[in-house]
Amino acid sequence: MATDIISSNEAPVVQIINNQISTTSTDIAKHFGKHxxxxxxxxxxxxxxxxxxxxNFEPMIIDVEVGKGAxxxxxxxxxxxxxxxxLAMGFTGPKPPNSKKPTSTPSTKWKNSSTSKNNFPPPQTT
Structure with missing residues (x-):
């Protein structure tokens, strides 16, 4: 079962599927204004x-509307x-080095620093 955790025009849709945060290539294309x-x-x-x-990149097949209900x-x-x-490093900054998996990314630092299973920052109040 998928749970949307972010869904807005300012960010790609992010879901939790099988206890893992993920998004899709279509949502990334929309967010970055790319085909x-x-x-x-x-x-x-x-x-x-x-x-x-x-x-980190699971192939899938999606249905795309082409008009008139088709x-x-x-x-x-x-x-x-x-x-x-x-992937986003290539869209927003320098290309990643010619190497294998990066040893440390901002997301792994965030993940490793969390002390509980769902350690999301508290909601901001105005």
Missing amino acids: HKNVLREIESLECSADFHAL TRQERAYRITRDGFVF
């Missing part, structure tokens, strides 16, 4: 280990938090 086919190309050409790619199937990816950080 989905270009995001797919970026994912498939990432310079990371095959193990990192397999663990749909077609299209490739997409379900992407973990670590995969998102690695």
